[in-house]
Amino acid sequence: MALNPEYAGRTFEPSAPYEVSRVKIAEFATAIGEQSPLCFDSEAARKAGYPDVIAPPTFAIVISSSGASKVIFDPALGLNYARVVHGEQRFEHARPLHAGDVVITRTTIEVIKPIGKHTSVTTRTEVETTAGELVCTARNTLVERGE
Amino acid sequence: MLTPGTELEPKTYHATRLDLIKYAGASGDFNVIHWNERVATSVGLPNVIAHGMYTMAQAGRYVTELAGGDPGNVLEFGVRFSAMVVVPDDDKGATIEVSGTVAEQLDENRVAIDVVARQDGTKVLSRARAVIRVQ
Numbered sequence: 499m500a501l502n503p504e505y506a507g508r509t510f511e512p513s514a515p516y517e518v519s520r521v522k523i524a525e526f527a528t529a530i531g532e533q534s535p536l537c538f539d540s541e542a543a544r545k546a547g548y549p550d551v552i553a554p555p556t557f558a559i560v561i562s563s564s565g566a567s568k569v570i571f572d573p574a575l576g577l578n579y580a581r582v583v584h585g586e587q588r589f590e591h592a593r594p595l596h597a598g599d600v601v602i603t604r605t606t607i608e609v610i611k612p613i614g615k616h617t618s619v620t621t622r623t624e625v626e627t628t629a630g631e632l633v634c635t636a637r638n639t640l641v642e643r644g645e
Numbered sequence: 646m647l648t649p650g651t652e653l654e655p656k657t658y659h660a661t662r663l664d665l666i667k668y669a670g671a672s673g674d675f676n677v678i679h680w681n682e683r684v685a686t687s688v689g690l691p692n693v694i695a696h697g698m699y700t701m702a703q704a705g706r707y708v709t710e711l712a713g714g715d716p717g718n719v720l721e722f723g724v725r726f727s728a729m730v731v732v733p734d735d736d737k738g739a740t741i742e743v744s745g746t747v748a749e750q751l752d753e754n755r756v757a758i759d760v761v762a763r764q765d766g767t768k769v770l771s772r773a774r775a776v777i778r779v780q
Contacts (some may be wrong), residue, residue, distance in 0.1 A: 522671075530702035531658065534714050545714060555709065555775075556702045560672050580677060580688050584697030585678035588723030594716060597683035637723075641688070 501576050501610055501617050501642065509606040510569055515628055516561050529643075530554060543596070550597040558589055559573035562603055562623040562636035568633040569605055569621060570640070577619070578643055585618055592632050600628045608639050615644030647756045647779060653711065653745040658703035660695045660730060661738030668699045682734065692746055695730035698743060704760050704770055707743040711758060711779035720755065725772035730764050752776055 520540065527537035532554045535542040544549045570577055595601070602625075609620040618641045625634040665679050674696055677684040701724050705716075712718035726730050730738045743762045749757040756779050762770035 508715070526671045529664075529667040530699065530706065531664075532702075532709065532716070533707050534716055535711060536715060536717070540692075548717060552717050554702065554716045555705045555722050558697060559698050564673060580684060581674070583694075583729065584726050586697065586725045587701055588683050588721070637670070 502574060502608050503565065503621065505569075505575050505607050505619075506610045509571075509604065513568075513603045513605075515600050516564070517562075518553065518597055518601065519602050520551050520597040522560070523557065526556055526557050527554055530556070537568050538613060539545055540597070548594070548596055552594040552596045555591065555594075556590060557595060558591075558625055558634045558636050559587070560620065561595075561601060561625055562634075562638065563645050564580075564603075569607060575619075577640070581643045583643060585641040586620075586637070587639070588604075590635045590636040592634065595625070599633065600623050601633060602628060613641070617642045617644070618623055647747045647750075647758075649709070649747050650749055651738055651747040653747065653758070655742050655744035656707055656710075657745060658706065658741045659738055660699060660732050661705070661736065661742060662693065662734060664738065665695055665699065665732060668696055668702075672696065672698060672755040674698065688709060690729070690731075693730050694725075697726040698764050699729050700726070700762060703741050704743050704773060704775075706736065706763050707745065708758055708775040708777060710741060711745070711775075713780065715776060719775055720778055721774075721776040722762070723775075724768070724770045727771040728764070728767050728769045730769050734774065741769065743770075748774065754780065
């Protein structure tokens with residue numbers, strides 16, 4: 499099924515607030531094998547100048563993709579998820595996410611374009627605190643493989 | 646120490662089926678192609694494949710170590726997923742080799758690192774670059 503090109507340029511409603519927790523940071527760090535004490539030990543993180551444990555650099559995907567999933571799973575976009583592979587991913591961090599951050603995401607579909615028999619969808623997701631501080635900008639390109 | 650042109654020591658990382666299941670749970674990405682061989686092969690994949698983000702996270706560990714072991718010193722990180730990491734159903738799983746080159750000194754305390762990840766010699770992350778803070 500072809501993707502709906504009318505979705506390019508569309509910006510979606512901000513997500514519900516997401517609270518970054520010590521437990522989730524530790525779970526994510528454990529799953530990827532990251533062993534930095536700054537991800538597990540609040541005291542070590544404070545000594546390093548952070549308010550609490552901080553997230554590994556790719557943790558923002560947990561937040562940005564839950565924001566983007568509303569877009570991805572929108573039946574009107576027409577994406578077949580089992581045929582989707584990740585094309586590119588990029589993060590720009592204004593600062594690391596830390597436990598206690600409460601953030602929302604704003605997702606915009608930047609580009610939908612055919613690549614041979616495949617189609618790529620690039621979204622930009624801004625992760626910001628509920629106080630309006632930009633923490634991270636994530637750019638994600640998904641590729642739906644053609645039949 | 647991180648002088649432009651310096652080739653950095655490669656490191657190896659692993660992806661087993663259990664790693665992918667843990668990553669699915671931790672990240673919330675339950676796409677069936679990362680855990681179900683029947684569905685993966687039915688959509689034309691050779692086998693279960695790793696989450697691209699799992700592979701990127703391993704490269705993230707590599708650059709975090711270069712950044713003094715402080716994940717907060719990784720300021721920017723971008724990759725292209727150039728091939729899939731196929732994860733066989735055995736105890737060894739896939740081996741991912743990550744290497745890097747110091748690309749550029751951006752200013753007094755920021756350095757750009759070009760990163761490559763390979764599985765069995767095939768590039769699985771290409772055009773990967775991290776900007777790290779150095780003290």
